[in-house]
C-alpha cells in the first residue's frame with residue numbers, strides 16, 4: 001500500500017486547515033509520511049451552474065496521480081455527486097477529496113467555531129483516506145468510518161478507527177502493493 005499521503009489544495013489555500021491536517025494525519029496512519037504539495041487551480045469545467053455546486057467526481061479526476069501515493073485533495077467549495085444533494089468527501093483507490101464549505105457552522109447560520117471546523121475536516125480526511133486504504137463504512141456510530149450524512153453524525157463520531165477497522169487498516173498498510 002502507498003506509504004505516502006500528499007495533501008493538495010484545489011483553489012485558495014486555507015493554511016490553517018493544511019497545517020492541521022499535515023500535523024494530525026500521521027497519528028492515524030502509522031508508518032505513512034504526509035507531504036504537502038503545491039496547490040492547483042479549481043477546474044472551471046467542474047462548476048455546475050444549475051446547481052451552484054462543483055461536481056465532486058470532476059474535481060476528483062482533476063487531481064494528479066502520484067506513484068505510490070494516496071492523494072488528498074482539499075477544496076473550500078460545496079460539492080455534489082449524481083444522486084446526492086451534497087458530499088463532505090469522496091474517495092477512489094488512489095485519490096481522495098474533502099470539501100470544506102459545509103463543515104463550517106456558518107454554512108447553517110450558526111456562530112463560527114474554528115476548532116470544531118478543523119476537527120471536522122480532520123475526521124472527513126481520515127474517513128476518505130480510510131476508504132482509499134480499503135475500508136468500507138462501519139456500523140459503529142463512533143467510528144470514523146461511519147457514514148455521515150449530516151454534521152451531527154460527523155460530530156458524534158471520533159477521529160479514530162474502531163478496533164475492527166483499525167485491524168483491517170493496519171493489515172492493509174503492511175501489504176506491499
Ligand SMILES: [Zn+2]
Nearest residue numbers: 127131137147
Ligand atoms: Zn464514506
Ligand SMILES: [Zn+2]
Nearest residue numbers: 138143162165
Ligand atoms: Zn469501524
